[in-house]
Amino acid sequence: MLWQVLEGLSRNSAKQLRFLPGVVYVEEGAACGRSPEDRAETLAEVQATLHSAGLPWHSVALEEVFGLPPSVLRHLSQEPAAGDGAYKEAVNGFIQRQQVLGTQGASDSPSPVLREGQPSPQGPVRPPPAAQTEALVRLFSSVRTLTAKEELLQTLRTHLLLHVARTHGYSKVMMGDSCTRLAIKLLTNLALGRGAFLAWDTGFSDERHGDVVVVRPMREHTLKEVAFYNRLFTVPTVLTPTISTKAPEKASIHRLMEAFVLQLQAQFPSTVSTVYRTSEKLVKAPRAGQAPSHSSPHCLLCLCTLDVDCADSATAFGAQATLVLPQRQPPNPQAEMPTAPGGPPALGRDQSCCRETGPSQRAHLSSLPREGPRPHVLEQLCYGCRVNMKDLSSLDPLPPYILSEAQLRSHRAQVTQEIQEFLIEDSEEELETGLS
Amino acid sequence: MAAPLSVEVEFGGGAELLFDGVKKHQVTLPGQEAPWDIRSLLVWIKKNLLRERPDLFIQGDSVRPGILVLINDADWELLGELDYQLQDQDSVLFISTLHGG
Numbered sequence: 001m002l003w004q005v006l007e008g009l010s011r012n013s014a015k016q017l018r019f020l021p022g023v024v025y026v027e028e029g030a031a032c033g034r035s036p037e038d039r040a041e042t043l044a045e046v047q048a049t050l051h052s053a054g055l056p057w058h059s060v061a062l063e064e065v066f067g068l069p070p071s072v073l074r075h076l077s078q079e080p081a082a083g084d085g086a087y088k089e090a091v092n093g094f095i096q097r098q099q100v101l102g103t104q105g106a107s108d109s110p111s112p113v114l115r116e117g118q119p120s121p122q123g124p125v126r127p128p129p130a131a132q133t134e135a136l137v138r139l140f141s142s143v144r145t146l147t148a149k150e151e152l153l154q155t156l157r158t159h160l161l162l163h164v165a166r167t168h169g170y171s172k173v174m175m176g177d178s179c180t181r182l183a184i185k186l187l188t189n190l191a192l193g194r195g196a197f198l199a200w201d202t203g204f205s206d207e208r209h210g211d212v213v214v215v216r217p218m219r220e221h222t223l224k225e226v227a228f229y230n231r232l233f234t235v236p237t238v239l240t241p242t243i244s245t246k247a248p249e250k251a252s253i254h255r256l257m258e259a260f261v262l263q264l265q266a267q268f269p270s271t272v273s274t275v276y277r278t279s280e281k282l283v284k285a286p287r288a289g290q291a292p293s294h295s296s297p298h299c300l301l302c303l304c305t306l307d308v309d310c311a312d313s314a315t316a317f318g319a320q321a322t323l324v325l326p327q328r329q330p331p332n333p334q335a336e337m338p339t340a341p342g343g344p345p346a347l348g349r350d351q352s353c354c355r356e357t358g359p360s361q362r363a364h365l366s367s368l369p370r371e372g373p374r375p376h377v378l379e380q381l382c383y384g385c386r387v388n389m390k391d392l393s394s395l396d397p398l399p400p401y402i403l404s405e406a407q408l409r410s411h412r413a414q415v416t417q418e419i420q421e422f423l424i425e426d427s428e429e430e431l432e433t434g435l436s
Numbered sequence: 437m438a439a440p441l442s443v444e445v446e447f448g449g450g451a452e453l454l455f456d457g458v459k460k461h462q463v464t465l466p467g468q469e470a471p472w473d474i475r476s477l478l479v480w481i482k483k484n485l486l487r488e489r490p491d492l493f494i495q496g497d498s499v500r501p502g503i504l505v506l507i508n509d510a511d512w513e514l515l516g517e518l519d520y521q522l523q524d525q526d527s528v529l530f531i532s533t534l535h536g537g
Contacts, residue, residue: 180533223533227449227504228511231531258535262501 025371139397146252151192155301155385156399157215165212177202177216180223180261183275188257194384197304199282208303222272236308299382300406377406441465441472444527445481451503451532456487465522474505475518477528493530504531 113121143149165173177185182202189201206214218226250256264271298305377395378386389395395403452459465472465480475497482490493500493537498518505512506529507520522528 028491044468181535184535224504227531228506231506231509231529232446254535258502259500262534266501 031113037383050426135397135399139399142393142397144393146393147192148388149253150252150254151385151388152392158302159401162209162212171212173212173214175216176218178218178221178223178226179276180265180272182216182219182279184254184258186279187261188254188274189384191253191257193382193387194382195304196382197302198279199382200304202279203282204280206297208305219276297380298379299385300377300402300409301385302382304382377403380406380409437535439524440467440488441522441526442525443477443522443525445485446527446529446533449494449532450534454488454493455485456512456527457474461485472522473518474507474512474522474528477522478518499530500534502532502534505529506531 139148142151160172165171186198186202189195189198194201200208202216204216204219204257206216221229261271261275377398378389381389392398442462442464447455447459447461447505455461465477468476470476477501478497480495482494486493487518491500493503495501505517508527509514509529512520514522
């Protein structure tokens with residue numbers, strides 16, 4: 001993965017006049033169970049390589065997902081005015097969070113805000129707090145299958161990239177996906193039940209986040225070309241073991257698909273390009289009968305428009321819902337009480353929750369009963385992510401920003417519903433008074 | 437009877453993880469009856485260099501799909517793949533393009 005990014009980098013430098021690229025390196029060693037010494041060593045290598053490239057760069061550790069504001073998951077509209085406001089909000093939230101962290105004595109985020117186009121004045125990167133590393137390890141060890149682990153890693157990485165891009169004012173994120181990888185990803189995503197989002201997940205540009213567009217400039221090149229290019233131009237590369245390194249072929253759907261595609265490719269050399277061309281023909285169309293509006297619900301994790309149709313219970317989703325049902329029954333009736341719709345006590349709680357943001361809300365969340373957040377989170381996921389989350393033994397170890405956003409969204413929906421009830425009543429009353 | 441050959445074998449892109457993390461190996465292939473080709477080199481590597489999980493490097497009598505082979509910086513597909521006859525001082529490079537090496 002990394003050498004593609006580096007290769008992209010060597011191309012970027014030729015185009016520096018047209019745009020100012022920055023490089024983000026997401027350090028995910030903790031998810032793979034690597035020791036801090038190993039990670040520091042790799043990080044130093046990466047830093048040296050990036051430094052020699054002379055571009056501004058940011059290095060973030062995957063642990064930082066535990067410090068992300070929930071606004072990362074919100075769809076920001078493309079209108080510059082609205083986007084700016086929301087973005088500033090996000091930045092302010094982030095800075096405040098950093099200050100809070102700093103005063104608490106914990107090490108702050110190792111990504112100072114840089115002015116674009118200047119070589120990075122970044123000092124030595126401090127390792128992330130041990131507590132966050134622990135939380136991350138706990139999260140990944142609670143995932144039962146490698147497939148789900150890889151998906152989760154990808155999701156968290158995307159959120160982190162999005163956050164870095166927003167806080168540093170980048171409008172584009174360039175991914176290093178090659179044509180071979182995209183062909184593999186296409187088939188993998190199909191197998192994972194993410195067929196509805198193929199055009200977003202594998203297309204050239206991905207506008208699902210609104211303000212930050214993800215582009216894949218490397219998609220015209222095969223992995224072989226990239227590898228040969230790197231070899232012939234002696235592009236410096238740093239190798240980082242990933243979560244699936246040395247895993248057997250059938251360990252995850254990702255691995256299996258990779259082996260399948262490459263094996264086919266070995267016998268029929270046009271396999272990859274055929275699959276890839278197919279992905280090119282996919283059109284990002286909204287669902288039939290639905291207007292493409294920003295207000296339509298988005299998946300909490302992959303941020304795509306929700307594809308789940310609750311009314312259509314004859315589909316696979318219907319089966320899923322019945323699977324989830326037993327888990328929704330709490331061990332004690334108290335646990336479900338706060339989430340029950342309607343009733344003045346629940347309303348009061350909603351309001352307090354909506355007003356609160358930041359650490360206090362997180363504390364509030366952690367005090368929730370164990371079974372509490374699960375249905376809320378699951379309801380806000382697309383089909384592919386739901387299937388994935390089934391492999392999580394518990395949702396508690398998820399980063400707080402996901403849980404709090406889920407909480408916020410469900411409360412918002414609930415409040416909207418309540419307001420609507422009142423509105424109808426009001427209008428009826430008005431009607432009656434008007435008539436009398 | 438082929439004479440002993442000195443060949444440089446190199447691994448990259450994560451393939452070196454299966455070889456104790458060592459990228460470059462300068463090896464001397466002993467003399468044998470048939471001339472040394474890539475096919476017999478792979479057998480020799482599997483026996484002498486490979487440290488773990490041979491199935492992640494070799495599949496059948498060839499390398500796993502997704503691992504590129506360069507002989508003297510040229511694609512082995514141009515040189516007859518497994519039937520290429522090794523010369524003295526050749527360099528053979530294996531690059532894994534598989535995700536995660």
